[in-house]
Amino acid sequence: MAKLSMRFEIRKDKLNQEGKAPISCMISVSQKRKRISVEKSLHPVNWDNSTQRAIHISKTQHSKLKLGLKHTDLLMGSDVDQINSLLDKMQSRLNFIETRFRLNDQLYTVDDIYNTYLAECPSTGIKSTENQIQKPPTVPEFIDTYIERNRASRAKRSLCVYSQLKNHLVAYEEWSRSKVEFESIGLSFFEEFQSFLIEERTTINNNTIAKQLSTLKTLLNYARKHGIEMNQSYRDFTIKRQKLEVITLTEREFKLLKEADLKGVRRHIKARDIFIFLCATSMRYSDYAQFKREHIKGNTIRLTMKKGNKPWEIPLNPESIAILEKYQDMAEPLPKISNQKLSKYIREVCEVAKINEPIEIIRYRGSEPIVNIYPKHQLISSHTGRKTFCTLSLERGASVETVMKWSGHESYASFKRYVNLSRSHSISEMERIWGKTELMKVV
Incomplete structure (x- = not known):
């Protein structure tokens, strides 16, 4: 299945009267492209092509660059943070839209991504009506997406750990009679899931349990970066690992x-x-x-x-x-x-x-x-x-x-x-x- 790629850029060919360039996001699937306007503009000196984000120019840097602009004409630090936060949210939302298509085993084109984004995110906001925003996947469902996305770049053995984690989570859902969803997977869930693994999955020891909990944390970090909203108190859970024997020949x-x-x-x-x-x-x-x-x-x-x-x-x-x-x-x-x-x-x-x-x-x-x-x-x-x-x-x-x-x-x-x-x-x-x-x- 084709993958979504995106790039943020400024349109130097579209400078306004103040000499500012609008920011846009170029998305592509299977070499077909669409441009989404971000509705923000800035002076080209406030843009870093390598990071694809806005940057702050200090007074010292401004005086060295000799731009022909007043320092007050450039972005303040708070302006830079606001723009970059908007770009981060936009990137996460686009990744999340792609994830939904994958979880539903739907083939998609760049037009599908583009139209879905515009429907859910007019201008720079996101519509909050329930009939327009689909419910995010459960954690076990998302594991399938993670494995599929990383199949080409990760060793088969390392992805097997995620399959094992899915099996444990599905067993936990049956045991607890509740779905494991991102919004409820905070610190309390980790404590209960750890107890479940100790008391109900009696064939595994503490080291295997620690590995499963660590893998779950890695998965949640990945999902968070890809736009899935969640209870972030899971980050406060501390995983205890036993020091293992090192077997070598003398x-x-x-x-x-x-x-x-x-x-x-x-x-x-x-x-x-x-x-x-x-x-x-x-x-x-x-x-x-x-x-x-x-x-x-x-x-x-x-x-x-x-x-x-x-x-x-x-x-x-x-x-x-x-x-x-x-x-x-x-x-x-x-x-x-x-x-x-x-x-x-x-x-x-x-x-x-x-x-x-x-x-x-x-x-x-x-x-x-x-x-x-x-x-x-x-x-x-x-x-x-x-x-x-x-x-x-x-x-x-x-x-x-x-x-x-x-x-x-x-x-x-x-x-x-x-x-x-x-x-x-x-x-x-x-x-x-x-x-x-x-x-x-x-x-």
């Missing part, structure tokens, strides 16, 4: 993995090679899946990360080069295995390597702790490779800034979730900084 375990006798089992050998490569490059599975020979540039790998579409470059090292050389006769730089199978095979390899330290995992459902103990090999996945890279790089002496550059992390807050410095490293660093200690004698 130096000893990494050595055990590399030296394990896999008895010639090909799926295990390939999976180990891929996992070692991930441990040596910090690569995510999504980037391994798109990794091609053309991404190898001399002694570095350069590609655009799937997550965030960010450029990424990392130097190769002996571990990663050895794996690439092993498969140099293949068209692809590495064998390709699905993420699910790779994680499964790596767990099997780690079990062979006797990576079986008991790990206690504590999750909460409401205030009730759920405690489980697993051998470490059961907790390994393909993503453990990236976390192992970050941890071992730090333990081997690289600075935090360098490791973040290698891994592509932009904030320390997200980076620290990938690091699990070992107890032995902590002890050796204390001895290196403060000196080696004798065993304390018990008196």
Whole structure:
């Protein structure tokens, strides 16, 4: 389905006697365009083409520009705010009109958007008669629109979270016998919805609940920016997150993995090679899946990360080069295995390597702790490779800034979730900084 695009601009070809240009909004659908007058005008110097908004010119700026106009002829700060507020409302209203067409599965043209806007918003106002303004969608209905709009730009896995949220909201509607509407989804709703997830959706724990609540907040912010009016007290709701365990391989375990006798089992050998490569490059599975020979540039790998579409470059090292050389006769730089199978095979390899330290995992459902103990090999996945890279790089002496550059992390807050410095490293660093200690004698 075609999408609405819009651009605010000033008509320099329509200057009035005072030298002011009228503002208009150019809307387009499938390369067909219509112009909507905003019924506001200003001097061109008060307009910024890049932001498509009015700007204030200070007295200092005015004197430098030598415009041939008095400063009092230009917009005051309050005038700028008023105009920009009007443009924001107009943009939100147009987006909302498009959303209604999408929710009703209606094909639409630029004329449909244009005529609907003029019918609902004559001049700069909005008619308030109930028979002219359709009721906004419920929150579960709007999720379908969000998924459709973002299908091309978001990873499938990230959109699955929104589908899960819709399922929970629909279940809540059945349980509460009331629709989840934007105007009623404030702070009190979040508190009740959280209680519903804890008490009625008993298969999910607090971390999953926190993720669902965070996703709902993101959705509401998106809807608000697209013109849907709502109770904004939801923004005061605080989401509590449990700090999760960081599972990585230690130096000893990494050595055990590399030296394990896999008895010639090909799926295990390939999976180990891929996992070692991930441990040596910090690569995510999504980037391994798109990794091609053309991404190898001399002694570095350069590609655009799937997550965030960010450029990424990392130097190769002996571990990663050895794996690439092993498969140099293949068209692809590495064998390709699905993420699910790779994680499964790596767990099997780690079990062979006797990576079986008991790990206690504590999750909460409401205030009730759920405690489980697993051998470490059961907790390994393909993503453990990236976390192992970050941890071992730090333990081997690289600075935090360098490791973040290698891994592509932009904030320390997200980076620290990938690091699990070992107890032995902590002890050796204390001895290196403060000196080696004798065993304390018990008196």
